[in-house]
Amino acid sequence: MVYYGQTSCEQDTERYIDVVKYVFNSYKKEVPLVINTMGWVKGEGLLLLSDMIRLLSPTHIVQMDVYDWKAMAPLTPEHVHLAPGLYTKGKRQAKCKQMDLSIAESWKSSEGEEDDESAPEYKLLYIHPEFPRAGVAGEARVHSSILRDMSILGYLGQLQPPDIGSVLPLHSLVPYQVPFNAVALRVVHTDVAPTNIMYAVNASWVGLCRIPDEIRCQTDGPVLLTQTPVCDCLGFGIVRGVEMEKKLYHVLTPVPPENLRLVNCLLLGNIAIPNCILVSQEGIEGEIPYVTSEYNYSILGSGKLKKKKHFKKREYMFQCDYT
Template sequence: MADALLLPKRDPGRPTWLRVRKARPQLVLSRRLRRRFGTLRWCGRRRLRRRRRLLLARAAGVDWKEGARQGLRAAAAAAARRPETAAPSPAPAPAPACPASVPIPPVRPVGPGRVLLLLPVEQGFTFSGICRVTCLYGQVQVFGFTISQGQPSQDVFSTYTHTFLTINAVHYSMPEKSRKEMKREARTLLKSHLNLDDRCWAMKNFSPLCSIVMLEHLKTSTVNFITSYPGLSHVFEQENRTCKINSEYLALTSVGIKKEKKRKGLHLTESALSALEELVSVSCEEVDGCPVILVCGSQDIGKSTFNRYLINQLLNSISCVDYLECDLGQTEFTPPGCISLFNVTEPILGPPFTHQRTPQKMVYYGKLSCKSNCESYIEIIKYVFSSYKREAPLLINTMGWVADEGLLLLIDLIRLLSPSHVVQFSSVSSKFMPNLTPEYVDSVNGLYTKSRRRMRNRGFPLAEFAENFEFADEEKESPVMFTGHKLISVHSEFTFRITSRNRQSHNRILRELAVLGYLGQLQPPVPKPLSPLHGLTPYQVPFNAVALRITHSDVAPTHILYAVNASWVALCKILDDVRGYTNGPILLAQTPICDCLGFGICRGVDMEKRLYLILTPVPPEELRTVNCLLVGAISIPQCVFKNQRCEGTVPYVTTDYNFKLPGASEKIGARETRETHKGKSYPKPNFR
């Protein structure tokens, strides 16, 4: 009863007390605070200003937000009454993330795992996660690829390992159509996708030149396989406890995506946009044949991002683009350690581990760098490049090794491949690299070629050039032709999250994700459940059916099976017929330059039946031509070994391992490759 009598007396007395307090100017901001105002940080000054506005508003008996709005209106009215001769003070530019300057696109759930997104023209939606994007009306652009109404849906992967993707509404032409006619057309197109309530909501928020997009929940066997390993789920989805939970957040979460700030998306520099526009224009004109575009620069500078964006831009106008991969460490469409040629016909809307594809021609080099054997690297590029038919523009990706001998090797590649355009990346943080102009390339000796100015106007047809390229020495002229190229300089201003300290671990994670993305092809299509690798049936390959070669190290013949067991193997095809020899194993003395048809895991070696047990997604009709197994320095990710579901001893995992064993791969800390003596057998893990 006493509390009930006291409470009513506090409420009316509190505003009066505040008004009395605010009437005294010394209580608003004391002299001491006023003297220290300049020494406070910006956050402290901001809190003081906000508190002062709040106290003043309470003393006046109004809401402080409403008071601020009234103050803005009064200031605008006063500015309008000013004479024209007075120079108006420049208004501060609105912040990009301010809701008043960039309206939030309306989002509405339209079913389980489905969200409708309305994007006004020139507006964007940056997100993280994976989803399927369908443009129901209008036109949008994702990572340079344009999706229009009526086109097939596209699977988009916006992961935390790379820059987030943005769905941008682009301007589309609607000649001689009023707003009423546009709404009628949009309503007709939405009938087959939405119910009446959702169509009414869309038409209520519809604006001229607005694009209507459907975002759907997406799950693929590759994504399910990668996220099944502990610690890798954050690649596609991360928890953010500071995010505001509202209806929009819940709707997007049901799809499997999350809205991100615009600044976290991709922002291309003026030089990059200019280079893209020029290269797309040259590729579509087809005046001088198909252009050959070589992209070079130091590591982690944005070459791969530029290549993906350029491919998507080209696919808006032409049907296909050829792609030559010369970067061994960070490959785009295959596991690492390969040099390959692709014919790309579909857009690239995600990182490399989400779009592993079958190449036209591929050779397994077996290492992440060519520093120890650059001559073999050049020979492999010659072999793969000979398959290019010049029926589509060719985009060449090069390594980030551009210092010392790497620069000389790059000059050899420019002379060998004879590109029509060289796109050279540079940034403030990258090392100095001279401008690779035609004059510079012509006047400097390469790693294997000599400069020949008098050979500038000579040349050979493409097929003869690929066959006749030889290494130049002091006594023999180099037959390499110098046709000249156009240098396009691109200044990169990416926000570098990779430092010299974590670069090695970051690149290793990306390589492991590429291997897991390739192994994800072994999984059955969704919605079938995942099958663990040790639950899949391997192929049985007799010893005398294939030849073996360890590419990255000299291994004694008695230790060959140590290195092959539980290793990442390349399935290759050589011209020699290896059948008819002894029971094997058949060993090669040199590493051949041959076609690689795919990869697999040597899951075990049966010494009694003299069989290799190979697990691979390569189709059986192609496996019939495989007669060579190459083992390089590319290892199977640790998570494949450590997360096997079995009882007792985990196969191939041990703490007692001899890392000094010849032919052993990098220290993954756990591979068991014991061999029993007297011709018995390797220990069979509990694979079924």
């Protein structure tokens, strides 16, 4: 497993391809492999999908279309063979632009045998719904952000003692103490000044990773990486606190201790901790940890979350519970 650290690969497609290559190279081909591709199939997303097909060489592709939407052609082997990718080119893309249709057709027939050998070989299973409004954006009953929050809540539920009926808040769980100089640190999705790195890490969701290089630090740390590594991720955790005097990270994670001994890198992405975990902490008098009601929206880079107007209002709400 590799921690990509973002909800979309649009901002860093090169790293996305590197991650896919890294994961695919560990595939032993002893059992069938099912690849669930992302839903970004417009513009550069469609070009990137062509790159993925060429890279992974699947035996079957299942393409599920949307009713009355003609923006995406069937991904037949012939189409992928000719279509350009984001980082790869179609086999005859450049030449066909310089020829008229009749010349291109004759060139296709004369070189058909050679092209068939290099064209991708897979079976396309094309599913096209015939009922109106199937797959229309905004009408899904559960959106990706909700599913992501539910996955995080389920993962953190492993921290809860099995014999306690109520949910323990973050401040009641015992964290691991990790010295600054024992792990390297890297923010994946943006550039953060070294003087502000601890503000970014505190109360954040992190990937617990292992890089092949040994962590060498002659001081008490912290150890900051200059580039984002593509490496194994052993699990996830929450940096519950940063103790500057003792140079310690306080990390909450359900990863077993024998695996934590292998962790030497913390990767911070833009995956947010569900708000209900921070806001719904019971047994607290006064201010809630990690939550503030006094916020200055005039600060550069601050602002309220944007509303997605194409989403329809749901008639029900999800109860936040990670037991």
